[in-house]
Amino acid sequence: MSENNAISLYDILFNLFKKAISVAYPDVSDPPVIIISNSNERFGDYQCNSAMALSKQLKSDGITAKPRGVAENIVSKVEGSNLISKLEVAGAGFINIYLKKEFAQKTLNTLVKNGKILPPYIKKQKVIVDFSSPNIAKEMHVGHLRSTIIGDSIARLLEFLGHDVLRINHVGDWGTQFGMLIAHLQDRFPDYLSVSPPIADLQSFYKESKARFDTDEEFKKRAYNCVVKLQTSNPDMIKAWQLICDVSRKEFEKIYTRLDIKLIERGESFYQKHMETIVKDLEAKGLLEEDEGRKVMFSKRDNEIPLTIVKSDGGFTYDTSDMAAIKQRVEEEKADWVIYVTDAGQSMHFQVLKHCAERAGILKSCHRIDHVGFGVVLGNDKKKFKTRSGETVKLSDLLDEGLKRTLEKLKERERDKVLTEEELKIAQESIAYGCIKYADLSHNRNHEYIFSFDKMLEDKGNTAVYLLYALTRIRSIARTANISQEKLREMAENIPISLEHEKEWKLAKVLIKFPDVLIKITNDLYLHHLCEYCYEISCVFTEFYNNCYCLEKNDLGEIVNVNMSRILLTEATAIIMEQCFSILGLKSVAHM
Ligand code: ARG
16 A cells, blocks of 8 residues: 555454454454444444454354453454544444544545545456447347446446456457348348448348348358358458448447447457367367267356357357457456456356356466346336337437437526536536436346436436536535635645534545445445445535535625635545546536
């Protein structure tokens, strides 16, 4: 840890108590160190609950020690620290930990002085986040939207923490569907090699070719032939394939630009050579088994279905590309950690993939692999999200509707009369895209999720709209008092933030939890915790603001007194909220 890092309270407390326990009970190997953060102050700001578990452990070693006694013993061994104001043993053997105000005050002053919050210390790693990953020629659907939003936010979190992050779009650009698409292209646009075919609607094009593929035997044969030629790099086939990919790519790009998502495209086709190699590798290691003409690989774990590595016609599959990709990622990219973001329906696939990669010696115990799964998106009717006519919803239409509805809301509030045209547009986009992202991220991703514009555009409760307004209001306090950002930073050097008022102290304690919240999310990759935290900040801020004046005004509404310390606390709140927003992919707005 250094001055360049935010301090994780949890880490410090954990280490202090770990040390105290090992001094108090040197003979206990691997003693339990249990530290929790408390929302109810009566039980301390944090609590160490090791005494109960330790007493049990001692008992099994034949030593009787009551939990309360154990707790007292631990407390007597905790070294003095600039963090703790008081320790007390309560109830059955809980140790209540009370934080020191000076510590929080210093932390917050430094924060405002720096004008930003630094990340907590972590060991830097190379991380690949594989997300979004739609399929070429098929519509990018709401499932891909979820992957895009969740994956982007995870990447933002890891980037903020200082990891070396590679954002990869593993597009489906190499499947058998290309055979029929190319065969159909040859028929519809025979001179595609010289004149770019005007395919505007790739989805109908896909449907047309699929219909022919399903009914026309001769066409089907030609389609198969095209795939074989494509995968052996026939130049005409590659050209046709590129044309089709380009049409899709342009559509995907539009969505990414609108949502401000950065991704490097590296689809299944990228791994063609790697697939050829891995098949040979696995074969040489004797890891492939024959199964009705296919070559499969078992993970050797109970209840796990095998991966299909080579199809009976000799072709590769989704499984082959993922085996090749994982090898390329750890061996060539030197990734320490790979994160896959897809719907929960694929969790078995990634579980088997991980186990097979371990079996093949590609993954070692130092690698971390996560499948970040998520539930399906439902409509208001709790059925699979579809248009009225039962079609998949086009993402661009969805974003358009978000914009339209947001503008209506802004007009209802007569914002169009106060904001300039430019400001209105910024607010509209920030709210529309922000609320779509936030609605997704604020729900536990394992659950199904009901897509509802009415809900996400509500301005009360844990919604993007509420939080965006909250931050805009917080930021406007200093502005009303005519204090610039530079001035705030300068003030932070000289004016210690007072935490004497109960509500000031409460807010400060929420703010200094930020590093711990990030560490928790890094472990479990559940972003809704960050949303809950953000909401907690804005609720506790409101309590503070309603009880502690920042600006005192006279009857004429003129400012007669400015409480500088509180303005600084306000600024600290804004900085942390802003950082949360940035991780969640939300854009704050100066005027809305
Ligand atoms: N294209 C796949 C789909 O739409 C998702 C790919 C996810 N990434 C991966 N490496 N398998 O379901």
